[in-house]
Amino acid sequence: MRRYLKSYSPAVGRDMEILAFGHYGRPVIAFPSGGGRFHDFEDNGMIAATAHLIEAGKIKLYCPDSLDNESWLRDDIDPHWRAVRHNAYQDYILNDLLPFIRHDCQDGNIAVALAGCSLGAYHAANFGLKFPDLFPYALCMSGRYDLDKISGSSSSVEVYFNNPMAYLGNLHGEGLESVKQFAHLVLVCGQGAYEDKCLEETERLAGLLASKGIRFDKHLWGYDVEHHWYWWRKQFPFYLNELLK
Numbered sequence: 001m002r003r004y005l006k007s008y009s010p011a012v013g014r015d016m017e018i019l020a021f022g023h024y025g026r027p028v029i030a031f032p033s034g035g036g037r038f039h040d041f042e043d044n045g046m047i048a049a050t051a052h053l054i055e056a057g058k059i060k061l062y063c064p065d066s067l068d069n070e071s072w073l074r075d076d077i078d079p080h081w082r083a084v085r086h087n088a089y090q091d092y093i094l095n096d097l098l099p100f101i102r103h104d105c106q107d108g109n110i111a112v113a114l115a116g117c118s119l120g121a122y123h124a125a126n127f128g129l130k131f132p133d134l135f136p137y138a139l140c141m142s143g144r145y146d147l148d149k150i151s152g153s154s155s156s157v158e159v160y161f162n163n164p165m166a167y168l169g170n171l172h173g174e175g176l177e178s179v180k181q182f183a184h185l186v187l188v189c190g191q192g193a194y195e196d197k198c199l200e201e202t203e204r205l206a207g208l209l210a211s212k213g214i215r216f217d218k219h220l221w222g223y224d225v226e227h228h229w230y231w232w233r234k235q236f237p238f239y240l241n242e243l244l245k
Helices: 051-055 079-104 119-130 147-151 164-170 173-182 196-212 229-243
Strands: 002-009 014-021 026-031 059-064 113-117 137-141 184-189 216-220
Touching: 002 079, 014 079, 026 079, 026 119, 051 059, 051 229, 059 079, 079 147, 113 119, 113 229, 119 137, 119 164, 119 184, 137 229, 147 164, 164 196, 173 196, 184 196, 184 229, 196 216
Parallel strands: 026 059, 026 113, 113 137, 137 184, 184 216
Antiparallel strands: 002 014, 014 059
């Protein structure tokens, strides 16, 4: 079952579009790749690759639009204002999309899994770490996780609290205990062409997670595995199936 939906987001200030797939199962938000749109996963064969899980009623996929080109990828504004725009997207995910998904699943407390590749993996990891009770599982494929490397270094608090490579090292107390209790990140990366930056940041994020005792799995694929949809189409259903076991 494929549904196209559009609704106005007060936080973003305009209509936001999503595609939803499936009739029953574990809800999963699939973030587009860097600068991608709500149809990114469908256009690149990711829905077809997981059709067996969708049709079997094991997962329901929700593919929202991104604001990457108005936030982290917008080079003509200061990183602080990119973070401010990202926070509008965060409000949309928490206050518009999540309530819709829970209503759609007829469960007001259901936990939602996250997935993404490239910059979408950043979103999955960041939302999973910041809101682990809402999003306890994050599948992150070929991700970039250091905003200093993406948008440039900044002293902005708004940037800091959206940069896992910054805030994770200082996480402690009740905040850390909540992440340790709920969060489970799955970090996947190839070692082939165009994966060098992603591989380096995947290794660093894994090291930070390990140092904090946060649950994660790291899976490095072969030296032939490139930063490409061809490989993400293989990884996506494989690790989603692991989630369902």
